[in-house]
Every structure is written in C-alpha cells, then in structure tokens.
Amino acid sequence: MLSRHADAAFWIGRYIERAEATARMIDVHYHFGLESPALGEALRWSSILAISGQEKLYRKLYSTEDERNILHFFGFDERNTSSIFSAIRLARENGRSIRDQISSEMWKCLNQMYLEFLEWDVDRVLTGSPFTFFEKVKESSQLFQGVANRTLMMGETRDFHDAGRFLERADQTARILDVKYHDLLPSFAPGGPLIPTEAGSVGGPVDVHGWIAVLKSVGAYEAFRKTYHEGVTPARVAQFLLLNPKFPASVRHSVGRVEGCVRRVSGNRDLAPINDAEREIGRLYNELNYMRAEDIISGGLHEFLEDVQERCNTIGEAIYKCYLSY
C-alpha cells in the first residue's frame, strides 16, 4: 500500500485511541476529585498537567487551573493538538484522505463522531453531566473500533491502523498510571522506592480509593478483581496494568499487539528482527515478558513508566522511518 495511506491509517488508530484515553484520564480524575475534597482544586489538576506533557502550553494559554479551563484545554482546545477535539478532528481528516482505503462504514463513523462533537463545548459539559460527555467519547471510540474490526480487510491498512491504536494504548496506560502515582504518593520523591505497607499513609483508605479509580479509568477494575481476589495495592495495580498478558489495555499486551501487526506486515517469522521497528518493539516486548513486578518497583515505578513512554516514542519513529515516510 502507499506509504501515505499507511501513515494515515496508523494515525487514525492513534488519534481515536488518544481521544478515548484522554477522556478516560480526565473522567477518572474528575470523579476522583469529587470524592476527595481534601485534595483541593489546584492539586487535583496539577498532576494531570505534569504528566500530560502539556503543562508548558497550558500555562501559556491559561492563567488559572480550574475545572473549566482544564476541561476546555483537554477537551476542546484546538491549540492543544492532544485535546479530544483535536484528536477526533485529525482522525477524521486522516480518514478523509484515505476514505477509499477504509470501509465506508468506518468513514461514516469518523465523520459522524466529528459532526456530533461540533455540537459540544465546555459549557454543555459543565451544565449537563460531564460523565455523559466522557461516556460519549468512549462510546464513539469503541463504536469506531468495532466497526473497523468488523469491516476492514485483514491486511496492511488494518495492521497499520492497529499498530497505531495499540502503540497509543501502551503509551496512554503508562501515562494514566504515572498520573495517579504522582497523585497518590506525593510524599515520595519521584523515583523513590515504592513500598506497599499494610497500614499507614500508603495503602490507607484514600489510596485504595485512588488505585481503584486508576483501574476503573482503563476499564480494568473487574478484571483486576478476578485476577487478584484481595488487596488493591499499588504494586499489584502496577503489575496488572503493566505486565498482565491477558488484559487488553496492559502495556505488555498492547506492545505484543504492535509487534504482531508489524511482523504481519513484513512477514518475518524469525526471532531476529529485520528492521529497526521490529528491533525496538521486540526489545520492549521481551523485557515486559520477562520482567517481575519487584524489578519495576526496586528501580522506581515513575522511572520505569517514563522509560516506557520514551520507548513508545522510539517505536513510533522507527515505524515511521521503515514504512510511513513518503
């Protein structure tokens, strides 16, 4: 297929996943904040800004950190290329440029998502229930992914789309975990050892509530409960979201899916990679496969999460160089 088409498919996958993940992240943060009045408004939002990598831009555009501004910035601000609106708009633009490659049902879905979104703004979110809005974004994303699953041919377009979608998902799961880690362990300097305790400040009721919120934000709470019957501890949450091979939004599973896509494109069945994309993905995937939760914790969860995000970037660049540049 044309490199330009592959590029567009890859980015449709990324943008739709990004819209959903951003909605999930803001949603969980918003509702967690409602139940933790002690946190105070500024604290509620600072971590999300810090981890999003958009803090600088935000400070340039807004003077205060309040609910309205934050929701506008992450939801609707076109100046923020990672806002939900930007992601949906860009996904649709990419879809328009390859509407002959994707199924017409996929295009229709992207187009409708965009048109419906034009009718939302931050006032409507705040006057109604923000929950409804976040649900809407999640459902639109899932509708699109379902339609894609059902109608897109097994082939390169699909593989590049899925590679983009799962690479974004790996990155976003790491990000959401990082945000909450930042929130829930303010007394630990980033990089300090994470010591789950039986009682006391870490692992107390607020913490348990917070970690449950993290799980819920990626739709993992029930799956987590089925896997670990007791004890929502930070270590277990991290282990589940990073290393669980069966949970569809875990970093390990997502990276494995990216590898599957890229390997299908090249047809390479050997262990050894044949290009940098395969090398970078394989390396991360294998590390995740062989890693234990203790290894992550002793090295520092935040450091590990940062490393995962950087490597996702490297993987994206390698895929671009091998296949997508035109």
Add this chain to the structure above:
Amino acid sequence: MNEKHVQIHNSGLFDGYDIGSFYDEMFDANGPRPHYANLCRTLGNLTASEFRARCELADLTLISQGITFTVYGDNRGVEKPFPIDLVPRIIPPDEWRHVEKGLAQRVRALNLFLHDVYHEGKILKDGVVPRELIVNAPNFRRSFIGADVPGDIYVHICGTDLIRDADGTYRVLEDNCRTPSGVSYMLENRIILMRMFPSLFGENRVLPNDTYTAHLLHNLRELAPPGRDEPNVVLLTPGVFNSAYFEHSFLAQQMGIELVEGRDLFVEDNIVYMKTTRGPKRVDVVYRRVDDDFLDPLVFRPDSVLGVPGLVNAHRTGNVSLANGIGTGVADDKAVYPYVPAMIRYYLDQEPILEQVETYMGWKPDDLEYICENASKLVIKATNESGGYGMLMGPQSTQAEIEEFVVKVRANPRGFIGQPLISLSRSPCFFDSGFEGRHVDLRPYILCGKDDVTIVPGGLTRVALRKGSYVVNSSQGGGSKDTWVLGETPAEAMRQTQTMGEMSQSQTMGKVEFPTRTGGNQ
C-alpha cells in the same frame, strides 16, 4: 419572462404547481406527461410533511456520509453537501436513444479531431476549422504534436452538457473533455432515491446506472502499455482540498484502485512508480483528475506541487497512459464548439444528430460587434472557464455590469463567445412552499473504449435551485436530481426486488440477462 401561468390540478401534492411559460419536464398543460404518470400518482399521494421528512432524511444521509464538495474561499464548513431534489427527472426510451446516438457520434468526432490537430492537421489545411483558432488556443499543447496515444483516443471520459429549449429540443451546450466531474453524484443520487422511495422503482422500469465504474475500469485497464498484463491503474487527485475530492475517493474505492497524490509518485528512467510500504511499485495507467497545467512541473507550470516531475515524458515514451490525454482542452474550448457540427460532417460524413446553440464568436469582427451591441440579450462566456465562472447573463444583469463586461470582451475577443439565452426546461423541485419549477440541464458521461462508446443510461441532472436562475453549477447554488432512463421491455429493466434467505436473486444489466443464482445465502 414568466408571465404565463399554467397550473396543475388533480395531482395531489402537485396541485397548484405552475408550469409557467417554460418547457416542463414533468407536466404539460393537460397534466403529467405519460412517462411521469406513475411518479405523479405516487408522489402526489404523499402529504407535504411526508415528503419533507424524506428530504430531511436524505440530507442527513448525505451529511453523515460526507458526500460533499468543497467551497473555495470559505474557512469553516468548507465542505457542503450537494443538494439533491427528490423528484427524479425521467427520460423516455425514444428520447434517450436519440441522445445516446448523438453523443456517441459527437465524441467520436472530437477524438478524431484531436488526433488530427496533433498530427497532420488536415481539417486545418482544408480550412474547415481556422488554423489560428487552434494554434492560439490556450489549451493547445504544442509539445504534444506528433505524440501517439493508445488507440488514438484522447478523450476517454467526456461529460457533455445538454439543455432543452422551449420546444423541448435537446441541444448540446458544451463538452467537457478535460476532467469532467459529477458522476459520483449521479451514482449516489440513485442510491439515495432507492432508499427514500423504494416503491417507485417497483412501479417504473428504471435502467441501472451502476455499471459505470465497471466500464470505466475496463477501459482504463485496456490502456496499459503492451506487456503489462496485470496493470496498476491509479487515480491521481490534487488532494483533499480539491472541490471534487469526494468524487475522486469514491471512484477509486468503487474501482478498487489506489487514490494517489503527486507526492506519492515519482519517475525514474521514464517509468512512473508509487511509493509503497514495500518500496516502489510501477504505475501503468493514470486516471488523472489534475489539469494539464499542474500535471508535470517540468513541462507545464513549474510552480505546481500537485503534479509529478517527468510524468509527461514517461507518457510520451509510452510507459504510462493518461486518461484523459494531454491537450484535450482544445476540443472543449468554447470558441471551437461552433465547429463541432462541421467536424462531424468532415470526419464521419454524417449529419449531426444533436442540435447545438447558436454562437457568436468574439474573434470574428462582425460577431464581436453583434455581441457588444446585444450584450443585454446574450449569455457571454469566457472560452476557457468552467464551473459557471467568468460569464455574463445579459438579460439578468444591470447596465453597469454589462458595460464592464463588454470592456473585457473588447480587450480579448478570442476569449469570449455570445449565445442567445436559451429558456431552459424546468422540472418540479420541492420547497417549503410546495413544488416549484426550476431550470435543469443534463450531463451524461460518455466513456470511449478501444472498440466502443459506452454511455450509462441517464447522467447527472443539475438544477439551478435559486428562483429564476439559469446557472446550474454546484459552486453557484446548484443542486441535482436522480435521472431515470426508462427501459422498453421488462428484460431491460433493473429488477429492484431482491428476495432474501433461500430465495434467489436475479439481476439484469442493460440487455444482457445474467443467470439467476439459486440456493441463496451467497
């Protein structure tokens, strides 16, 4: 102009519809024309609110599917749906046979003309068409003289605009031999109408038009250079910002070919390649929707970023075919149009089947004087503009506008023609206030293959939706209608009913009956 009032009675929802002093496609003074009788009965039985509900549903479908065109010079909401009016335009079989024959004759002559002017130029030597008119034409591609194209065909796809005058006579208004657009709307309109009014297709024998893309792909594949058995055919688009982008992607999708932009292609050793995830892949045929001027910066406009450097030379050496060919703009030049009947006589030794519109040519001194003196009665058109740009509708313009335009004409006489304002036929269109007559034209799409000319029944009927307007272009407030050609025998008609489950499905296309598949579920 619109002084006479002839109102329709006993036709339900159409009651009170005013034919005025025009040729109306659907009605004459006695009621619906015979080929509209079924339609009139069915639609007439609806209430206004039922009809309106269908219009709204149709609009919603267009918007959600992104069936839009791009309006230039407008920032937000640059994509607009091309309005469809749900009353179809119907052409009876005998009328269509006449039109079909006339168009095929015409496009054959145009192709012979193009081959001639790019080779010996016999028609110029014989003085049938003035030499200076051709060699000075802005779209005459000197660099292409002597180049051979597969099957000597230059115009593979032609969109010829037909109008009907006050007597209902079909006349050719212009040919579009470069990159005619609109065929996707023809196909989409049919799909919309079948969804909104399925029962109409049971009551009328409407010939199918959905074989268009199959014919087009067949013809494009035939153009492949010798020895390229599985040719790689691509559609070259200027990109998402082009007004016809929807159509480009639609056609590429329907034909299953790659939709490429200039930046996806490159030329090496006179061979065209596209950049794929698996490296370069050779391209054999380019259905290009990019104008000559932008096709190749090495040959035409050097500032073009839409084209492919080296494409024209690759084409000249025969390694890649282009549809339409280069330099076809000399055949649809409005200053050349008056000579098409002469071409038909010259090359085919036949009398033209279709009438034209009387035309005054700016480059002839006598005609120029006539144009300037009678500007208020004429339609004056720039010879190389399209899309309804660069024209003056004399009878509907102010004195100041006319004077300003006449100055332009005098400054560049070769660049203008004048024609009497034809009182275009009208067709009922639905508005909030009920049905009103609006002027329509007809653009059939003519496909020229190696051996034959194919015209799928019908074409795009464009409507000037603004009251009193004669300009049907989408960029100027035009809309469109589904266009039906009725079949004569049941075998010709499309079977609209498809039974489900273990029943069978039968399809008829044109005159060929395809075997019925039985055993269902396939």
